[in-house]
Amino acid sequence: MDASLTDKDASLTDKESSLPITEQPSHYDHLETRSVIDLLRDMNIEDQKVAPTIEKVLPTVAQLVEQIVPRMRKGGRIFYLGAGTSGRLGVLDASELPPTFGVPPTFVIGLIAGGDTALRNAVEKAEDDSDAGWQELLAHGVNQEDTVIGIAASGTTPYVVGAVEKAHDHGILTGCITSNPHTPLAAAADVAIEMIVGPEFITGSSRMKSGTGQKMILNMISTAVMIRLGRVKGNRMVNMQLTNQKLIDRGTRMLVEALHIDYSKARRLLLLHGSVEKALEEHSL
Secondary structure (H helix, E strand, O other): OOOOEOHHHOOOOHHHHOOOHHHOOOOEOOHHHOOHHHHHHHHHHHHOOHHHHHHHHHHHHHHHHHHHHHHHHOOOOEEEEEOHHHHHHHHHHHHHHHHHHOOOOOOEEEEEOOOHHHHOOOOOOHHHOOOHHHHHHHHOOOOOOOEEEEEOOOOOOHHHHHHHHHHHHOOOEEEEEEOOOOOHHHHHOOEEEEOOOOOOOOOOOOOOHHHHHHHHHHHHHHHHHHHHOOOOEOOEOOOOOOOOHHHHHHHHHHHHHHHOOOHHHHHHHHHHHOOHHHHHHHHHO
16 A cells, blocks of 8 residues: 555545545645645546546436537526535636637636636635625626536535526536535436546545546536537637737648648738638638
8 A cells, every 4th residue: 555545545544434425534644745746646646537537417417518519509698606616616617618619609608706806816605695696697697598607626515506506506517526426416406417537636635636636527518518519620720819929820721621722822811711611601701
C-alpha cells in the first residue's frame, strides 16, 4: 500500500462512512510532510479515476443531450446553475460556446450564486438562498423549450436544488451533475448524472476530482449539442468567430483544403463572408 495512505482507508469509521462521499476523508494524509513530486503523483492517481467514472454515466449524458437538441431546434436554451467551483465551470462552458461555434451568448447561459462577483470572490451565503436561482431564471424568461442543468458536487446546494425543483414543477426539462448518489438535486432532476469519483485528495475539496469531472461532462454536453445542431462540419469548427489571426489562418486553411484554392483567395473569401460555413455555402452557389 502507498505510504501516503492512511490506516483508516481499509475501514472507515461508522461516522465517516455515513458522510456524503464528497465529505469523506481523503485516502491520503500528512500531506504537508510529503515531497512535491509525491503530492503530484498522488493527485494524478486520483485524477485517473475520473474518466472511467464518467464512462459509466455516458448513457445518462446521452439521454440528456438527446432531449436538449429538439428543444434548442425550437428556440430553447440551456441554463447552467451552480455555486462556487460548480457555478464557475458552468459560466466557463457557456462563455466558450459563442467564439467556438458562432452561437449568440444567449444560447447557453451560466448562472452562479452571487452573480458575476462570485466568479472571482466568494459571496457569503449566496448558495444558501433556495429561491434566488429560480428568480434569476425568471428574469431570463425561462420557458418550457429551455433546459435547466444544476451543477453541485454535494447535490444539496439550496441555490441549485431550489431552481431545479421549480423548473421541474413548471414542466421545464431538468438535468444535474453531482458527485453523491441519491441527493435532493438528483431527485429533482429529470436526468440525473451521478458522477461518483470518491473522496477528494484534500478532504472536501470538490474543486479537484469533482470539478474535473464536471468540466469534462459539460464539455461533452455542449459539444455534442453543437454538433447535432450543425455547428460542426466533418471535424471542423466552421462557425468559429474570427477574433484573431490564429483563427483567421485556421479558417483559411479549412477553405484551402475544402475548395482546393490558393491561400490568398481562401483568405479573401473567409473575410468576405465572415465564417468558413458561409464561405463554403456561397462558393457552392
